[in-house]
Amino acid sequence: MYSIEDTNHCLIGIPVGGIHMDxxxxxxxxxxxYVTHSHCFCTEAVPTSKYFWGLYRVHQFSNIEMFYVLQKSDSYHQELIKIEEYLFSSMGLHYKTLDMASEDLGVPAYCKFDVEAWMPGFRTIW
Structure with missing residues (x-):
């Protein structure tokens, strides 16, 4: 759960990794x-002047998450990435594959890749 600073709003992540907890x-x-679909929200700083990033906006995006429960195996991770890249390219979307920094990993992850595409037809909530 994430609190949005200076508001009474909270954001909740989808805990797919917790399905088999305990x-x-x-x-x-x-x-x-597993495959999950969710509507997600994140906050990002918005510049209010040349030197000050004091406002935040909430950004909405749709997320499809593929999640495997298994013994550590890079071959399965590569399989997931190939599936994602195939889906994006088969739809004619320009995408990028990001190797996420360790600070962006959840507790159950030892590595994480995000495949992202810019889709300007989707709306941002301010």
Missing amino acids: SILADSLLPMK
């Missing part, structure tokens, strides 16, 4: 593959 999974069940 569970012991047999190796025979792995890998378990």
